[in-house]
Amino acid sequence: MTSRAQSKGIHGMAASFEQLLASPDIIWMGQNTTHLAPPRAVVEAMEESLAAREFQLYAPPGGFAELRELVVEDLGRAGFDAWITDGAVAGLHQICTVLGGEVSRLITTDPGWPWPGRFLGRSGIPVSALDVYENPGRTLRAEQVAAVIEPRSIIYLIDPLNPLGSRYGRDELEAIVALARETDSYIVHDCTYRHFASGHTLVADLSPDRTFTTYSFSKWLGLAGMRLGAVVARPELLASIMAVPANPLGSSIVGQRGAIAGLRGREPWLEYVRSVNRANIDRVEAVVAETGLGEVVVPGSHGNFLAVDVSGSGLLADDVCERLLDEANVFIRPGTYQSPRFGERFVKISTSVPTEWVERFADAWRALALEPVR
Template identity: 45%
Template structure:
């Protein structure tokens, strides 16, 4: 069996595992606001799905996204999830021989997209106390040159959960402008942050802000996200998108209702996931050798270092999977640092987190002796 088929079967098993506790994909499993479900049911009842959606998205949704970000003067392009937008950005602006500069760790797929069109990917390490788990703008400045076509920053960082300061974001924007690079500011986890600053406010002409409804609203399986940029950038992206017949009308109706209910619904989600973070920290604090290097996290997830505990990340993931709990091994995010940590997602029912914490001491001991090759994706 080839790698792609094995990977697909792995995730097919996960999706079809009844009662699986999803603590690994940063997905939001809280019940949606009733208005979101009602909007999608109304869309189905009216059978709106017979017609294509507008190519850039419903006008009300486009306006709502821009307003939520507070980026007046920008335009939004609704995409089939943020990942489709990132694919389109890389294929539109990167060319053979260009440099694509990002961090390590980062989200892996945009690097694959850039490499697929012949760009050189440069990763700047940020994992470790020596880096403060953030990108130092001066290290970025030393890494860019006239060949740098794109700078990609995930902020808050996935998987670390750190955020860049206001001063760092302003400096990163200035560095991108100095080499005339496209700055892609991936803000997928912005809504979970304690403090967050948008690069587009400093470099509006060439910053593309990517945003998703998968995480804060919990619409991961519906695939709806957005690119937000200056009108001329959106015009360029609109010329040859991967989907020129519009994203799912069902997903867009749900997303629009979610924006309308956000102020009422999301604060409770935010507080619940932060409470879940505290439960996870307490559980690991009670065990020797584990460390949470970034706490609290500005994402809806936590990194837990396993090195001093003598536990392989893959082993602990495999043991938890036997108990119906999915968590993520660090190697999914980074080859360089992946043997140091696991990642646990916490926008889930508290009972799931309590089950994970209850299983943890026994799972750690079971994982300690597990050394065989483990295939995870």
């Protein structure tokens, strides 16, 4: 087993992924990635690429034209363009790096995804990480944005919100878009988990001229290790940030071949992965209620994960994660990675995983609930 001392890395409690990879029976429920066996067509496309030794070639700088077109089609954004990046986070880095010299402030959430704040912080841009944990609906409210926004800010919206699973309603987005227009601000709409949400609205539908949409293949298609994502925007807006890309030699050809196959056959796959994910969410919610260990923060999460508040148990989030890892080889994530204010209160549990993994998690959660608080 991996001890807490062994597993501490650059993210505090976050276990070293290299050490976790060395454990063959680890239950991966801490990264929000899909661990279901991928569609056969996706695997075959990558195998054919490997057999053809395409890995010895550089890819087109912006990604294969077909893949870019399929991403735009998947988002329903005719007339837009996509730039394929080394994961969605590389797209975020590119946006922050290019805009860092002209924007005044980043507005983001706590909890949220910390990296855009870190990217822009290196340029001296102030960051307002606004509390959503205690808000109704667990989303950012327009009045919070209004209190801090400055001309030419960036509003970073993760939707559905990692790590809580909340989703923005159209009315909420319209109010935030109005503030962005008034202040000549940009919106970065992080749609990493969009494929798991019902009733999702794209900010680009409401504000096409000032919105960057980021897109991922790690979550819905399970290609996390291939490092493949995209930035989508109006062609002239996209060109303004991608003229000097961090990677001018293109993202993984092998991964792009798999992504093309996945998007070609996405409807049956999405129906399957959503059904498994929803059943797993229901199962995790049931075991949390059954044991009384914690409380689900956003019931019926719109993502492929659940946040569970454990603050009433006498345990800290890091303690819960440590004990599940040490005692059952179940890897989940503490909120401390994504929230400096509320992180010790909750853990995050990934759900687009095999059903047997969820049963292993359920057994471990029950066992933890029966143990005395140390």
